[in-house]
Amino acid sequence: MTVDMSQFFQVFFEETEELLAEMERLLLAIDVAQPEPEDLNAIFRAAHSIKGGAGTFGITDLTEVTHVLETLLDRIRKGEMALTGEHVDAFLAAKDILKMQLDGHRHGAAVDQEQVVAMRATLQSLAQQGSARVPAPPGAVAPLNAAPAAAAGRHCYRIELPALPERDIKALAGELGLLGTISESRLPDGRGVFVLDTEDSAESIVAICSFIMEPSELKITTEAAASVEDAQRYGVFEPLPAPARSAEDAQGYGFFEPLQSAIAQKEAENAQGYGFFEPLQTSIGQTEQENAQGYGFFAPFVPNGGTQPAAAGASKHGDAPDKAAVEADPVAEHATTAAARKPAPRRDADKPAVAHNEASTSIRVGIEKVDQLINLVGELVITQAMIEQRVDSLDPMLHERLLNSVSQLTRNTRDLQEAVMSIRMMPMDYVFSRFPRMVRDLAGKLGKKVEFVTHGAATELDKGLIERIVDPLTHLVRNSIDHGIEMPEVRAAAGKSETGRLSLSAAHQGGNIIIEVSDDGGGLNRSRILDKARQQGLPVSDAMPDAEVWQMIFAPGFSTAETVTDVSGRGVGMDVVKRNIEAMGGLVEIRSLRGFGTTISISLPLTLAILDGMSIKVGPEIYILPLAYVVESLQPRALDIKEISGSGRVIKVRGDYLPLIPLYQMFGIDSACTEPSEGIVVILESDGRKAALFVDELVGQQQVVVKNLESNYRKVAGISGATILGDGGVSLIVDVAALLRSSRQLNDESIYTE
Incomplete structure (x- = not known):
């Protein structure tokens, strides 16, 4: 087959x-x-x-x-x-x-x-270098069954194979051909025979063939060049017979050592049956030992329906894979991949084989199946919300059982939703593991010494965000090595260790994950950043707080590097970093102290599939505001509303003037009220800037399942997605960051001063 x-x-x-x-x-x-x-x-x-x-x-x-x-x-x-x-x-x-x-x-x-x-x-x-043998490392143990080092000259092996498919024979011929010169012939029964001329030991042949067959199925004989010990290493091959030996002694049926005397021959025949008959039972202990060892070739006898124990020969010599696991798994029986049939370890220094049931603790599932499951659970959540909304109007006394059942359904649906969402969560180590190599190579290229450490690698994040955060983190790490950490001689002159420290950490904080890139380098140069900003015409002042000065490095084309290299210096990338993080609903903050280092902190939601939102109403429409952007909501007084010629209106909140954004004007909706004092104002914050969103009323707070609007309809400005409400209606999710960026008031600094 x-x-x-x-x-x-x-x-x-x-x-x-x-x-x-x-x-x-x-x-x-x-x-x-x-x-x-x-x-x-x-x-x-x-x-x-x-x-x-x-x-x-x-x-x-x-x-x-x-x-x-x-x-x-x-x-x-x-x-x-x-x-x-x-x-x-x-x-x-x-x-x-x-x-x-x-x-x-x-x-x-x-x-x-x-x-x-x-x-x-x-x-x-x-x-080919360093042929002289060096002392073994401390604690090294000479491996069992290790073939001796190849002697000078070549070995010639005759390899007789069991019955195999033609494809496997060709695969073995190609693999063994890498060891030396190989020729192929066939026996009368169709089995393949190789003659291999090689400098490698017989151990290499057994290692290669064990991917296709059991080592006990091999019959390997040596010609001229190989020593007796090398030929008998695994007990599956022996030297070609000397003329003085009898035919039976010389052949040994391919398994046994030559018999030394007639008595020894008789005892061996009785005990071993020439490899065809069950051994004679001299004692229970002897039988158990022979069954456990199997002479290094045979698996222990197990009655039908019994559980086959691991062969002692497999644990001692590592030559016999776990056949019980292979027989229990039809895929493992036929598949000859490294995954389905790995050879058992052959050396004491190798790790012990893991039991089959312990290794099968996870399965591979396509991401499209996980996404489909998440979508179905999302639909279930929506249906549950519809049912809950319908039963709200029922009399609790008359429909107590129904209401209790709906409450139980709500709890079970929430638990199921959380369990399914956790399937998409992946540890941050998936991202962190990419950086040690990059840090090593880049530090060596720049002539710097960098110690790279990580914290919180087990912290989990949604797979979609994991994939999108790799590029921003890569750019931040490269910048820290290139611009942050100083050269060894500079660090030594400043009283620091010559080896700089770069750390990458992740931790949960509420409903977000905080990822930080920190270095103990020279820190950001405030005066140089301000000078560069003035050269580029950016609005700056010496009285600006540090937090605002640090944000300047995210401006498009901004760079303080004096020279341009293939690592950085063109001012391209940091603006993209910030834009990509904000597109994921995240925020970027910078903390830096001159001479002590810099920390860049990224805050991201745990998942983009579900979010906590505030339902607001404007005219007949209901919109969702992501709760992460909402600071507070209030009903303003008429005297707190000011009109600024050519710049719209602002609202005074605790002494600060914030731009007022009427949502009905942004989306062209006929609103029930046009005066802010008659409606509700929601204070929003994005990218360190605040604004007031004018809406008709607040509906409530709820967790919503995010649907991609662009793939199902088309891209809509100011809208990041959609969700289905409990009554079956579709509600749009407001893209707060894009809405605030498009507001003309935010581009006018004069509205912030009285």
Whole structure:
């Protein structure tokens, strides 16, 4: 039966990206002087898993790079070479090449083959250096079943395969061909046979073949070059027979050591049955031991319906994967991806295999399915609101049971809504993990020393906001390294540590998440910012508070950099940062102290799918104001309303004059009242500026499900979305930030002075 492997490609792509990210994380955190053996093993395992999965799917360009990378990593983890900073740089660059190749296969992106060839040459050059063996790192344990280092000269192995599909045989031939010169032939029963001439040890052959089959299914024999110990390493192959040996002794049925005497031969026949019969039961203890060990080849006998325990041989030698897990999962039985069939670890230093039931704690679900579920729950919330509004007019004495049921439905709907919304929430570590590499590379390029730390990586944010916050944070981090943190000699002269500190933190605060980018650099230069602002014709004064001066850096084209580099200096980006954050309903604040550093704080709502809003009425229409922008509401006195020629009206609130924005004029609605003293004024605040919105009346406060108006109708100026009310009517959500920006009064500074 053939299996369509294309269905597993997506799993391979996703797991390969995760492995590359994990490899980069480990490389950035590794101590070059005294690397932890487990870290080196984990990096090697990641490269090996990528290589095995790519070979299974026939993605040869990935296997060619990972093979050379794996060879170099293997020499380092075995202590044959000392890890250096040059190695780490090469491994990180190789990760970038592998990511580029992966994107080429996954998304059809361009792949620079010259860079690929150059990277392979670099890794090969590094692998050929430092042949002298170095002492093993402290705490390193010699791995079990580790094949001896390849002796001078070449080995010639005959590899006899079990019955396999033609596709798997070709995949193995391509993978093993990377180790040396390979030739292929067939046995009379159709099984494949390879003859491999290579400098690699037999361990490498078993490691590659274990992605396709059980190691016990292999029969490997050696010719001339290999030593007896090398040939017998796994118990699945042996040296070619010497003439003096008997045929039975020489062949050993492919599994057993040559018998030493007639008595020993008889005992072995009784105990082992030449690999065909159950062993004789001499004692209960002996039977249990043989079943547990299986001679390194056979799984323990389990009656039908029983639960198969993990083979002791798998935990000791790591040669037998968990067949119970494979048999229980039809996908794992056929899929030969790195995800479905990873070889069990073969070394003590490797991490222990995780039980099947412990590993299956999460599933992959397409984001479109999650969005559909959220939309359906949103519709349920709307329907529940309609029911609740209908039963409000019923007599509570006559319809007590119905009203209690509606109350229970309301509670359950709210719980369901919160649970479903949490599915879209992702930890901030998804964003934070992108920056250690960038900080390392950029600091090295600028000749600076930077320590990067994160706090609150487990804090969760909506997936839609997570994806949109990456670019603004990237720009802020780059600015902190380029403009904030000083050169080592400058810091030393100022009495600071030569290594600057850059931190990225996230925390929940009410219904928002606060993300901060902080550095302990030189801080913002107030006088330079004011001078630059005057040169660009911006309205500034020396009496301006610091908070307003700092906001100047978000002006389009504003930059105080004296030179333009490929990192920054053109004044392009900070205005985009602020605009993008405000488009997500967020705010940006800056705190800075000269000589001590700068902190840029971003406040974002936890999700854009649901918001707390205030319902207001203007004429026959009901609108929703996001509660995050609402400061207060009041009914003004007529004497507090002032008319300014050519600039509309303002309202005096506690000694401050605020521009008055009549919503009915902005949207062209016939209002029930045109005098502010007859209606209600809602004080709004956005981007540090306040304004008064004149409406007819307040309806109430409620949580609304946001619907995208642009995709369902068209873009409407001053409107950010829509929602469905309890009576089934559609209500528009006011874009407060855009409304205040479009108000002409806010552009006239004279209205703020009496």
